[in-house]
Amino acid sequence: xxxxxxxxxxxxxxxxxxxxxxxxxxxxxxxxxxxxxxxxxxxxxxxxxxxxxxxxxxxxxxxxxxxxxxxxxxxxxxxxxxxxxxxxxxxxxxxxxxxxxxxxxxxxxxxxxxxxxxxxxxxxxxxxxxxxxxxxxxxxxxxxxxxxxxxxxxxxxxxxxxxxxxxxxxxxxxxxxxxxxxxxxxxxxxxxxxxxxxxxxxxxxxxxxxxxxxxxxxxxxxxxxxxxxxxxxxxxxxxxxxxxxxxxxxxxxxxxxxxxxxxxxxxxxxxxxxxxxxxxxxxxxxxxxxxxxxxxxxxxxxxxxxxxxxxxxxxxxxxxxxxxxxxxxxxxxxxxxxxxxxxxxxxxxxxxxx
Amino acid sequence: xxxxxxxxxxxxxxxxxxxxxxxxxxxxxxxxxxxxxxxxxxxxxxxxxxxxxxxxxxxxxxxxxxxxxxxxxxxxxxxxxxxxxxxxxxxxxxxxxxxxxxxxxxxxxxxxxxxxxxxxxxxxxxxxxxxxxxxxxxxxxxxxxxxxxxxxxxxxxxxxxxxxxxxxxxxxxxxxxxxxxxxxxxxxxxxxxxxxxxxxxxxxxxxxxxxxxxxxxxxxxxxxxxxxxxxxxxxxxxxxxxxxxxxxxxxxxxx
Numbered sequence: 001x002x003x004x005x006x007x008x009x010x011x012x013x014x015x016x017x018x019x020x021x022x023x024x025x026x027x028x029x030x031x032x033x034x035x036x037x038x039x040x041x042x043x044x045x046x047x048x049x050x051x052x053x054x055x056x057x058x059x060x061x062x063x064x065x066x067x068x069x070x071x072x073x074x075x076x077x078x079x080x081x082x083x084x085x086x087x088x089x090x091x092x093x094x095x096x097x098x099x100x101x102x103x104x105x106x107x108x109x110x111x112x113x114x115x116x117x118x119x120x121x122x123x124x125x126x127x128x129x130x131x132x133x134x135x136x137x138x139x140x141x142x143x144x145x146x147x148x149x150x151x152x153x154x155x156x157x158x159x160x161x162x163x164x165x166x167x168x169x170x171x172x173x174x175x176x177x178x179x180x181x182x183x184x185x186x187x188x189x190x191x192x193x194x195x196x197x198x199x200x201x202x203x204x205x206x207x208x209x210x211x212x213x214x215x216x217x218x219x220x221x222x223x224x225x226x227x228x229x230x231x232x233x234x235x236x237x238x239x240x241x242x243x244x245x246x247x248x249x250x251x252x253x254x255x256x257x258x259x260x261x262x263x264x265x266x267x268x269x270x271x272x273x274x275x276x277x278x279x280x281x282x283x284x285x286x287x288x289x290x291x292x293x294x295x296x297x298x299x300x301x302x303x304x305x306x307x308x309x310x311x312x313x314x315x316x317x318x319x320x321x322x323x324x325x326x327x328x329x330x331x332x333x334x335x336x337x338x339x340x341x342x343x344x345x346x347x348x349x350x351x352x353x354x
Numbered sequence: 355x356x357x358x359x360x361x362x363x364x365x366x367x368x369x370x371x372x373x374x375x376x377x378x379x380x381x382x383x384x385x386x387x388x389x390x391x392x393x394x395x396x397x398x399x400x401x402x403x404x405x406x407x408x409x410x411x412x413x414x415x416x417x418x419x420x421x422x423x424x425x426x427x428x429x430x431x432x433x434x435x436x437x438x439x440x441x442x443x444x445x446x447x448x449x450x451x452x453x454x455x456x457x458x459x460x461x462x463x464x465x466x467x468x469x470x471x472x473x474x475x476x477x478x479x480x481x482x483x484x485x486x487x488x489x490x491x492x493x494x495x496x497x498x499x500x501x502x503x504x505x506x507x508x509x510x511x512x513x514x515x516x517x518x519x520x521x522x523x524x525x526x527x528x529x530x531x532x533x534x535x536x537x538x539x540x541x542x543x544x545x546x547x548x549x550x551x552x553x554x555x556x557x558x559x560x561x562x563x564x565x566x567x568x569x570x571x572x573x574x575x576x577x578x579x580x581x582x583x584x585x586x587x588x589x590x591x592x593x594x595x596x597x598x599x600x601x602x603x604x605x606x607x608x609x
Contacts, residue, residue, distance in 0.1 A: 106595035108540075108547050122542065122590065123597055147594065157594045159538055161549055186547050187538055191595045211536070212558070269555050303555070 054336045061332075068315045074242040075298040075313060076249070079263065079277075081209050081235025082288040084146040086279070089206035089272075092139030092163060092170075098200045100158065102129050103192035105174055111183045132176045134190075139163045140170040144279065145230050146287050153194035154287045160188040199280030205272040207293060209235065209263040212303075231260045233288050237300050237311055241318040252313050252321060257302065265293070267301035267310050387518040389469040390430070390440070393458040400476045401450050410601040411589070412445050412561045413492025413531030416507040416522065423487045425477045426512045428470045429519055430495050431505050433608040436463045437497035440504070442470060444480070445531075447490040449559035451480050456498060465608070467518030470495075470506070489553045492531035492561055501604045522609040524570030530587060530603060532563045537593035539563055539601075543571040550589070565589055569609065583608050 038053040090096060107124040110116055116126035136142075141161045149155040162170035162185055174182040192198075210232025235257040240249045257263060266273040277293035299312035319325050416431070430440075440457040453474055484490040488508070495504045505528060509519040532539055532550055539550040550565035552558070573584045584607040591598040 104595050106592065106597075108592075122547070125595065159592075159594075161538060164549070164551075187540065187549065187592060189538070189592055189595050264555070 051336055051340045054332065054339055058332055058336075062316060065315050065319055070298045070313070070315060070318070072244070073315065073318045074296075075239065075252075075318065076241075076294060076296050077237055077239045077298065077300065079209070079235065079237045079265065079291070079293045079300065081232055081257065081263070081291050082286065083209050083232040083235065083291055084230035084288050085211045085232070086144045086289060086291060087208040088142050088144075088202065088204040090136060090139045090142060091203060091205050091274075092165070092168065094139075094203060096134075096136040096203070098134050098136070099131050100134055100190060101131055101192045101195045101198050103155075103190055104128075105132075105182070106189045106191075107182070107184045108186040109184055111185075115179070116182055126174060126182055128174075128176055130176060132174050134160075134188075135173040135175065135181075136160065136170065137173075138165070138168045138170045140172070144289060146281070146289060147191060149194055149287070151194040153196055153283050154281055154285065155192050155194050156198075156281055156289070157192070158190040160190075162186060195281060197280075197282040199278060199282075202275070202277045202279050202291075202293065204275045207263075207265050207275055209291065210257075210261055212260070212262060232257065232263065233259050233286075235261075235263065235291075237263075239298070239313045241313070241321075243322055250321060252318050253311075255311050258304065260304070262303040264301040264303065265295060266297050267299040267312075273297045387429075387467065387469050387512065388464060389471060389512065390457040390459065391471045392455050392473050393439075394456045396453055396455040396472070396474055398474055398476050399452045400479050402452075410533055410535070411494070411503075411530055411603050412443070412533060413494045413529075414503050414505050414587075414603060414605060415493055415529050415531075416505055416519075417488055417527050417529045417566070418507075421488060421508045423481065423491060423508045424511060425472050425474060425481075426469075427508045427510065428472060428493065429467050429507050429509045429512075430470050431467055431507070431522060431607070431609075432459075432463065432465050433504070433606055434465045436465060437499065437502065439498035441496055441498040442472075442506075443494045443496075444474075445492045445494075445560040446480060446484060447492070447554055447558055447560055447562070448556050450483065451476070451491075452560075453477075466521070469512040469518070471512075484556075486554060489564060490556060494531075503603060503605045505605065505607065522569055522607070524568060524573070524582070526569050527566050528569055528572060528584075528587075530565045530589060531561045532565055532589060532601070533558075533561045534563045534591060535593075537591040537598055539565060539589050539591050541565050541567050541572075541587070541589060543567055547590075569607070573607075581608065 550563040587603040
């Protein structure tokens with residue numbers, strides 16, 4: 001609004017304004033400016049959304065959505081991979097019974113030796129020509145590894161390391177039919193004979209898929225004189241979400257892993273999760289385990305030399321795929337366009353009389 | 355041992371001489387712990403394009419809860435007989451940092467704790483890049499002419515410590531940093547296996563496991579009265595159903 005500039009004489013006669021009043025007037029003017037920018041008020045008409053307020057609303061909406069907890073969308077992920085090596089941390093509260101194909105067990109100690117042979121101190125060997133059942137109590141760490149094989153069928157090894165917990169130590173039991181079970185609370189390893197087909201369900205609290213090539217340097221026992229270097233050969237992770245109140249899942253993201261990547265779930269080192277899946281090995285699997293794992297965690301951690309990174313989903317990417325969300329954005333953008341049109345029109349009307 | 359491509363750190367003769375003068379000119383009346391200074395310019399390799407895998411055992415150190423790494427925090431516990439020449443190797447778990455420092459002891463070197471002056475220009479790389487350095491940085495101090503190892507400890511800073519760390523006790527933890535080559539490694543303490551554990555979530559290139567034991571469980575049971583001796587530490591390894599030859603760490607420790 002145009003104001004009459006006071007002349008020099010008038011300035012001399014005006015009383016001096018106290019600083020507090022000047023600050024208050026300045027604050028009121030600033031507030032009016034903000035209100036006008038946001039809703040075109042008070043300038044002779046009712047408050048209406050302006051382009052500025054709509055843009056700020058859009059930014060606030062994006063930030064708010066990003067901060068929403070992911071459990072609202074029931075995020076789950078599925079990892080599929082072909083890997084020659086896999087390490088799992090088992091749940092201590094669960095008892096596992098796994099059937100293993102014919103093969104040899106090696107134990108450090110055996111409380112009941114059964115048909116095993118004590119070769120020397122801390123070296124007990126049990127060989128079985130039939131499948132055996134291994135019962136694992138109070139958890140432990142288990143490592144599966146595909147072994148070099150001279151036959152077309154693959155072989156694999158298992159290493160069960162007990163948990164370091166004095167109150168509830170891990171215990172392992174090998175059972176064959178009605179025979180006397182062999183029990184131990186120490187390290188247990190197993191090497192299978194060539195298998196046509198083998199699979200077990202997996203329930204674990206942590207998993208590491210694959211291993212660094214560098215960790216295998218200097219290790220022999222490969223095929224053709226080459227070192228045995230088990231890695232993850234291929235894999236991918238798919239992330240899913242569920243819209244509010246619906247049972248329908250939709251895929252939010254899919255990423256592939258590179259060969260020799262090491263995948264860790266959960267992504268955080270000290271955290272535990274619940275991972276369910278299936279591990280299988282058969283003659284067509286190109287000498288690698290086929291692994292499928294499902295979890296309700298929203299991130300995986302991929303380690304690779306010099307390029308470790310997390311793969312996860314944001315709430316924005318989850319919600320932005322919903323049709324209703326697209327409709328909301330169309331409405332918001334339309335409002336911005338309409339507000340912009342009216343602002344231009346009002347501006348033209350104000351300029352017209354002059 | 356895979357030998358790294360030795361590349362001397364850039365020399366600065368003036369700084370080197372100045373450092374030596376400062377060490378020699380330390381006030382005689384001031385109570386200072388015994389100290390060893392490098393006898394030759396240290397070798398440091400930072401972020402090499404080619405990384406070299408480590409030996410079976412790449413470190414042995416006392417580890418206590420409050421310990422922290424630092425360029426003036428490294429102490430060595432020397433038990434008789436003390437070698438004339440010592441070699442210190444510092445390896446980070448992922449092979450991004452490696453250093454070698456040579457020391458020469460005097461003929462009358464007193465056994466016990468001695469401060470090790472590192473004089474490493476790029477040691478800050480280790481301090482900045484490793485979140486859990488007590489697990490991810492291995493130090494091995496050995497006789498330069500033989501394999502015998504002397505344990506070290508990241509203790510109080512030399513500059514402020516009026517006295518060296520307390521003498522070792524039965525309850526003190528000794529840690530061996532191991533490259534298990536993907537086998538399951540364990541110590542046998544009183545007839546019971548004690549499993550080595552993963553050192554870190556980082557890529558285990560130089561080493562991948564740490565094996566902890568207290569001195570009391572490692573020392574000889576039949577030592578002379580009043581004399582506690584740890585003589586050799588055996589780390590057993592199992593690969594699949596095969597028993598690999600144990601790694602024997604040549605260490606003699608009297609406390």
